[in-house]
Amino acid sequence: MSIKGKSYIIGVYEHPTRLATDKTVPQLHAESAKGAIEDAGITKDDIDGYFCAAGDTPGLGALSMIDYMGLKLKHWDSTDTGGSSYLLQVGHAAEAIAAGKCNIALITLAGRPRAEGMATGTAPRQPAVPMPESAFEIPYGPATANMYAMCAMRHMHQYGTTSEQLAWVKVAASHHAQYNEHAMLRDVVTVEDVVNSPMIADPLHRLDCCVISDGGGAIIVARPEIAKNLKRPKIAVIGCGEAPKNQYGGKNLDLTHSGAVVSGPLAFAEAGVKPGDIKYASIYDSFTITVVMQIEDLGFCAKGEGGKFVSDGNLISGVGKLPFNTDGGGLCNNHPSNRGGLTKVVEAVRQLRGEAHPAVQVRNCDIALAHGTGGSLGTRHGAATVIMERE
Amino acid sequence: MADRKITAPQPNSETQAFWDAAGEGKLLIKKCNACGEVHFYPRANCPFCFSGDTVWQQASGQGTIYTYSVMRRAPVPYAIAYVTLAEGPTMMTNIVDCDLDGIKIGQQVKLVFKPSEGGPPVPCFAPV
Secondary structure, eight states: OOOTTSOEEEEEEEOOOSOOTTOOHHHHHHHHHHHHHHHHTOOGGGOOEEEOOGGGSSSSTTHHHHHHHTOOOSEEEOOOBTBTHHHHHHHHHHHHHHTTSOSEEEEEEEEOTTTTTOOOSSSOOOOSSOOTTGGGTGGGOOOSHHHHHHHHHHHHHHHOOOHHHHHHHHHHHHHHHTTOTTOSOOSOOOHHHHHTSOEEETTEEGGGBOOOBOEEEEEEEEOHHHHHTSSSOOEEEEEEEEEEEOOGGGTTOOTTOOTHHHHHHHHHHHHTOOGGGOSEEEEOOSBHHHHHHHHHHTTSSOTTOHHHHHGGGTTSTTTSSSOBOTTOHHHHTOOBTTOOHHHHHHHHHHHHHTOSOTTTOOTTOOEEEEEEEEEOTTSOEEEEEEEEEEO | OOOOOOOOOOOOTTTHHHHHHHTTTOOEEEEETTTOOEESSOOSSOTTTOOSOEEEEEOOSEEEEEEEEEEOSSSSOEEEEEEEETTSOEEEEEEOSSOGGGOOTTOEEEEEEEOOSSSOOEEEEEEO
């Protein structure tokens, strides 16, 4: 069964907060849901499906949040793949709708790591419950930054990628973020600014890293009949793919590719389009290297050519061939709950509707892609790709 | 400069033998008697063929750096790495007892153990 064209994204919302000192996480979920409901022009009681990630919804899976928001449902799913969860959940919602399990599905994300002072990319994370690999990784100090740094180091060794090439990803994001009044970092930066910023974990500099922010967001996916009766642009979900990548027992470990090598082709095949058809791409940008690897793995360029591809403004809207993350992305705008997948869909929908900031709006944007990874490119992660089309 | 404090690994019934051996200065990996593959980190069941007939094998302690990164934003900078063992599997580790600025991908390294805080010593590697 294909999900192509069997559901539409009818509502999106990005919470404007970046520091939620006076709000709770459930409140941020609910406020995000409310924003998407209003954007779609439906009511809360129209929603009969709910999708979230267990890791950022307090309680047992989705149950507490379903109770808190007073949802009456026929279907739900709280699969957690980290930051890519919400991309994966667009696919799961599309599947559920195509199978007749629900009609209107709500997806939410929220978190306040900044207000709680708990989030950092440089301190090793301690899992509350030991994972099977914990004893063989935690002693060595795996933080977030140094795991992605090891991918970058290997990519540089294997393909000749340079710090200057990685810096172009941040430069492009900053060019877009200057127009976003909610973005945390709105100053346009140069390649020199990035490579001269303090080294965090070799070879990644401070400006190679994304921001840490509070916030949230929501997406509403619905059956075609419902979407067609709403007074909003029609954004069809035409292809989805998902894939985990693991360490394969330590055999032939390759940190230069991501799960996008599987999720990307699945999504493109279902959508019946090619990378060259994509007018705008939201690409998960936890770090600059994340973007380079995923652009290669999705087929926008050959493996190892990502550094050259992102250089010279090729990701800047109105300048380059592949406008990306026109809200400023995780590198400049926000990274709510350390999970950037939901906002990737939101900006793609803005682009398809023609509702992005005029300075970054892509002309004739009819097909867009949103892609992310969750977990760590340096160990194990879940990749998810969503391709959308404006009708 | 003082060494970084290493969080103690928590042995369990699947890995107790590994950590007991570590206490004696030996690095063990798992080999599957059914398919012949070796793997790391060690599991009771082979991640390749799912056979439960896996046995411990002592690694030579020789390896090559697959990749690494020096964490600068830490009280004591340290080098995390993946080292490919001579026996095949690649494992996460630290590169120790060296100038952190001199580490290179492809470098030959050898096994050394470093004490953890209140737990068994953990396998690390130093340039040959």
